[in-house]
Amino acid sequence: MAYSKKELNEIQHEKGSWEKTSLKEELEEKGEWKKDFSTSSGLPVERIYTPIDLEKASWDYNERLGFPGQYPYTRGIDADMYRAQLFRMMQYGGFGTGKTTNERYKYLLAQGLNEISVAMDLPTQIGYDSDNPLANGEVGKQGIAIDSLLDVEGMFEGIPLDKVHIATTANAIGPIFLAWMLAVAEEQGVPAEKLRLNLQNDVLKEFVARGTFILPAEASVKLSCDVVEYCVKNRLDNILPINYCEYHMREAGADVVQGLAFCLANAVAYMNELTRRGIGVDDFPSPWINAVAGLDLFEEICKYRAFRRLWSKMMKERFGATNPRVMALSFRGGSQGSAYTAQQPLNNIVRGTITALVQILGGAQVVEAHSYDEALATPSAESVRVAVRTVQILAHETGIINTTDPLGGSYYIEALTDKIEGKIIKLFEQVEARGGAIKAIESGFISQQIGMSAYKWLKAIESGEKVVVGVNMYKVDEPLSIKIFKVDPALEEKQIERLKKLKAGRDNHKVKNTLKGLKEAVADGVNLVPPILAAVKSYATIGEICGVLREVFGEYQEKV
């Protein structure tokens, strides 16, 4: 940090005498009230950081930080960050049918949001129609039930798709969701190039967290990359065809280092496949990471900074990128749901505030606080509004957006950023040594690592070593004071009725043909987005489309 040797010696000298006097006296008098002051990932934290810590690592400002909007992007991906453009405010939502979901979206947009992330029910996410016996009890829970384009039309009625950003957790069904959106945009008269869509489409993480896989890993990666290839080749620049996810692995128990190391390994697996298909690195889609924001404020903020730097270096040095667009990593953040407690749920408003703060100080492009009732049920209209307001208050009332990367240059922040970066690289290399993400998933390595961390965390809470307010300390024994939102169970019947009607009323000959076309396309080994789009437009259902895919590719068998 450009301190002269003399200055550093002076600091070292002062530190030494502080340790021998003030510190020593205080420790002798009071001691410390806890043994362990490490981060949530178990990284040790010193009691004080000084220029010496950075100098030890021959820390160079221009090399490690530079300026926002420039390589290595540690301080942010845009030159003027939130002064030029505020982060987008997003909420994840949807339940029941197209109609009930449409009403919720209009309500959310009226609260000032500019992005909506479509929550789908589980049958939709794993490719079953609402009338499948396996879907019994699941229809419209956790998200909207989408059987066909008809439901997507209902969901976006009166919502201008060239203005509102739409995101989604479609993973195993990535190409189908893309097809639905292309079809519904066409109906709205919105050209595909203007569609603002952010597809999650990261199916690899589903095998180790969240669990909405359908096909075996290789076939799943093929489908995800078909989506990316289709968008790149058709120059659909407003569609982000893939978001690499750290988020769900963290929710499954991964620590900060594991989450990003495994996320990176997954990203590399997709990018290797894109390279194999002849897509040049400089034409890759703009990189996005879906990253959780946990409660360990500084560790989480450093994670965002470390990963931006690590990413840009990897793209440049490993993939040989020259296009800054593919080196600048965008983040969509979100509160860590597993940090929310079912006990004393209003306390989660505070947790939402802290986790949103993490995202903003970390330099995220999309910010979301979760609703306080998330550990109990699908959020109510009231609790979602509090979550939206939380982010709005941080954006407009606190002044934290006035300057870029306000924590940059803090001795602690920089030392921790460096440490996290190094740890991620090390674990990522371990995955590489095991043959990369797909092999490490199939061998169970990644699941085991995540499972072990989850168990360690649980034990730390149960032993009282980690305090969770309201759960293992400061408990109260009183009835729940908030109203819980419930999805009307009658919506399942309604949805099944709607599906029956659709099947009776559509051109079934056309459906048969498009499904046949899809099967042939698989045999030909071509990109599957066009035949899926044709099937979707003929109102083939998700169960029918995925039925073809299951038949030809087989299904993934979870190792237990």
Added chain:
Amino acid sequence: MMSKERPIRVLIAKPGMDGHDRGAKTLVLALRDEGMEVVYTGLRQTPESIARTAVQEGVDVVGLSCLSGSHNYLFPRVVELLLEKGMSGVLVIGGGIIPEDDIPYLKQKGMEAVFGPGSSTKDIAGFIREKVKRD
């Protein structure tokens, strides 16, 4: 001579389509640490397959985990099938995101207890020991 008491056998199962298995998997480890023999089904089990496994494994306890909101259908269905298979003595407990209001209904349908987020695994293990011993 060692008098060996047979360890309590537990089946932890994920009925339905919910893929959130953190709670289920950590409970498997915790109950094993408590000296129980624990079988885990993996994701996406039907009530039928869970009941079948419970019979095959001869378990004393079936623990069901669901975070998707479909517990009111799935949990009672498992109990029903266990009864059909003559496993009336098996202790059935549940966990996940289960609203307080649903618990009386689930208990009426034969669930012995529901353990929500933040439940201590020691308490769960204690509950199991108490119930299995008494019955």
